[in-house]
Amino acid sequence: MAPQVAASRPAxxxxxxxxxxxxxxxxxxxxxxGYDEAWALQRGLHAHSPRNHLLLLEHPxxxxxxxxxxxxxxxxxxxxxxxxxxxxxxxxDVTYHGPGQLVGYPILTLGGPRAGxxxxxxxxxxxxxxxxxxxxxxxxxxxxGRLERHRGVWLDPAGERPRKIAAIGVRVRRGRTLHGFALNxxxxxxxxxxxxxxxxxxxxxxxxxxxxxxxxxxxxxDATAARAIERWGAAGWDRADVAAAGSRRLVAASAxxxxxxxxxxxxxxxxPQSATIPVAAVSRAPESPAxxxxxPSWMRVVARTGPEFxxxxxxxxxxxxVTVCEEAGCPNIYECWEQGTAxxxxxxxxxxxxxxxxxxxxxxxxxxxxxxxxxVAAAVARMGLEHAVVTAVAxxxxxxxxxxxxxxxxxxxxxxRPSVTVEVLIPDCKGDPAALSVIFDERPDVxxxxxxxxxxxxxxxxxxxxxxxxxxxxxxASDAGLVTKSSIxxxxxxxxxxxxxALGDLAGVGCDIVTIGQYLRxxxxxxxxxxxxxxxxFEELARIGRELGIxxxxxxxxxxxxxxxxxxxxxxxxxxxxx
Numbered sequence: 001m002a003p004q005v006a007a008s009r010p011a012x013x014x015x016x017x018x019x020x021x022x023x024x025x026x027x028x029x030x031x032x033x034g035y036d037e038a039w040a041l042q043r044g045l046h047a048h049s050p051r052n053h054l055l056l057l058e059h060p061x062x063x064x065x066x067x068x069x070x071x072x073x074x075x076x077x078x079x080x081x082x083x084x085x086x087x088x089x090x091x092x093d094v095t096y097h098g099p100g101q102l103v104g105y106p107i108l109t110l111g112g113p114r115a116g117x118x119x120x121x122x123x124x125x126x127x128x129x130x131x132x133x134x135x136x137x138x139x140x141x142x143x144x145g146r147l148e149r150h151r152g153v154w155l156d157p158a159g160e161r162p163r164k165i166a167a168i169g170v171r172v173r174r175g176r177t178l179h180g181f182a183l184n185x186x187x188x189x190x191x192x193x194x195x196x197x198x199x200x201x202x203x204x205x206x207x208x209x210x211x212x213x214x215x216x217x218x219x220x221x222d223a224t225a226a227r228a229i230e231r232w233g234a235a236g237w238d239r240a241d242v243a244a245a246g247s248r249r250l251v252a253a254s255a256x257x258x259x260x261x262x263x264x265x266x267x268x269x270x271x272p273q274s275a276t277i278p279v280a281a282v283s284r285a286p287e288s289p290a291x292x293x294x295x296p297s298w299m300r301v302v303a304r305t306g307p308e309f310x311x312x313x314x315x316x317x318x319x320x321x322v323t324v325c326e327e328a329g330c331p332n333i334y335e336c337w338e339q340g341t342a343x344x345x346x347x348x349x350x351x352x353x354x355x356x357x358x359x360x361x362x363x364x365x366x367x368x369x370x371x372x373x374x375x376v377a378a379a380v381a382r383m384g385l386e387h388a389v390v391t392a393v394a395x396x397x398x399x400x401x402x403x404x405x406x407x408x409x410x411x412x413x414x415x416x417r418p419s420v421t422v423e424v425l426i427p428d429c430k431g432d433p434a435a436l437s438v439i440f441d442e443r444p445d446v447x448x449x450x451x452x453x454x455x456x457x458x459x460x461x462x463x464x465x466x467x468x469x470x471x472x473x474x475x476x477a478s479d480a481g482l483v484t485k486s487s488i489x490x491x492x493x494x495x496x497x498x499x500x501x502a503l504g505d506l507a508g509v510g511c512d513i514v515t516i517g518q519y520l521r522x523x524x525x526x527x528x529x530x531x532x533x534x535x536x537x538f539e540e541l542a543r544i545g546r547e548l549g550i551x552x553x554x555x556x557x558x559x560x561x562x563x564x565x566x567x568x569x570x571x572x573x574x575x576x577x578x579x
Contacts, residue, residue: 020111022235023050025054026505026508027233027237031058033059034060038103042179043475044472044475044479047479054225057103061078061096062078064086064097066092069094070093083096089171090171093200096192096197100209108176125151125168128170136166144165150200155211161204163204165184166181184208189205189206238500238504240455241455242455344388344391346392347368356460358526377412377416385417386421387569390413391425393427402429409424421569424447425485428473431473447484451502461527474506486515516555532557551571
């Protein structure tokens with residue numbers, strides 16, 4: 001095990017003092033994330049978030065080139081070896097990222113009157129080098145330093161065999177940083193033989209593993225997060241990790257005495273308290289043993305199958321349509337259908353993903369029906385809707401994930417009823433930018449994509465999706481000028497602090513509308529309900545979400561993604577024909 005930094009160790013003097021403006025720091029360990037998705041997420045946080053961020057992750061195999069990097073520095077075809085090739089706008093030459101390498105993307109606001117100047121950028125790069133030098137010492141590898149004329153962190157920099165262990169490439173735009181560093185933990189170093197790393201031919205690349213330091217990625221993440229919090233977290237911080245259920249989390253900032261280095265990993269202490277994220281008003285105690293007992297009174301729904309409900313059901317059957325209201329067992333079906341609203345589900349009634357919370361059939365799906373978009377449009381017209389909500393099962397069996405089917409449906413609705421506002425609740429389309437653009441180009445009035453749960457529970461709740469990928473989808477949609485929306489379920493074992501962290505991440509990528517509702521177990525084969533959240537906690541979460549900058553938060557025990565969707569869209573100014 002790597003040594004822990006002593007909790008009472010005073011903060012050393014460092015080059016980074018005064019480099020960054022004091023803002024709340026959000027640290028996120030995201031696991032393995034595609035390069036393009038991480039870049040979209042960075043851009044979203046850079047554009048929309050007032051907070052500072054540190055994204056920690058691994059990439060699949062990828063070779064990246066800075067704007068002036070010569071392609072001659074790529075010695076072998078990356079695609080032939082199973083890697084992507086990406087041009088990027090960071091500083092530096094060519095480099096490799098892949099499994100076993102910790103990549104860090106700080107999105108920080110630089111301080112001082114010349115925050116956007118070259119001097120501030122150079123000082124910031126030096127502060128990153130200092131941070132990594134300290135991390136290496138904490139992990140049992142002292143003596144790292146700088147090599148004259150070459151950026152990054154080096155071992156034996158003044159000796160006979162300097163070797164590079166960490167690369168740095170950044171960009172500063174409008175006084176705010178992008179890109180960052182890559183620390184070699186234990187990657188396959190042969191990949192660096194396929195390029196001229198950072199344009200440097202005369203010195204080799206090394207890693208912690210190659211230097212005989214046996215540490216896990218988790219230990220390196222924890223050490224790096226601790227040093228980052230020490231440097232950039234003076235105004236408050238929080239940390240969330242994408243991990244399996246039951247994982248441990250870092251002690252919250254306010255639980256650590258001022259002036260100490262918060263590094264200890266402990267069992268989850270409950271909702272973290274932060275100077276800038278007030279969660280104390282949210283109840284900690286479960287209202288009842290969730291599964292095996294009666295639902296609390298606020299979760300009981302009265303069935304109302306009046307004339308309008310029966311009319312909507314008749315329209316759906318006549319046009320051979322599927323609704324998520326029925327397939328997902330939504331508790332609001334009686335209220336919504338009595339009000340003449342329904343959420344149409346494209347792609348049939350079978351999904352290619354098996355999420356732990358969802359009732360939808362997961363057998364092999366039928367081929368997409370090209371007439372389905374016109375039938376949905378006919379239903380919208382017959383129902384006289386002013387706001388149509390369209391979702392779909394995940395269709396990973398088709399190349400674009402069903403994107404063209406969504407686009408056809410938007411066009412069909414607008415042909416028959418041009419005044420209607422159209423909201424689409426889309427899957428992630430595997431994060432494919434081209435597929436997502438097919439939907440974005442139709443300018444839906446609301447682009448909804450759900451993160452569903454907090455970072456820690458993602459792999460348990462929706463194992464075929466990803467927290468970073470979902471945030472990247474929303475960031476891309478916001479960058480395209482669309483009104484964006486997402487949803488969180490509670491009751492799966494998350495803490496109030498984790499929900500607030502997720503709300504902060506959604507606000508950070510510019511999400512305009514968020515819905516929060518209680519998870520209901522659809523069958524004994526699905527994830528159990530760990531807690532019934534009381535109505536007053538939903539009200540408090542809505543208040544916090546608005547305080548974080550989300551335009552509209554719909555939060556109550558029975559809230560679902562499309563609950564009161566028309567009102568939410570109006571509240572943020574969504575208009576027919578595109579946002």
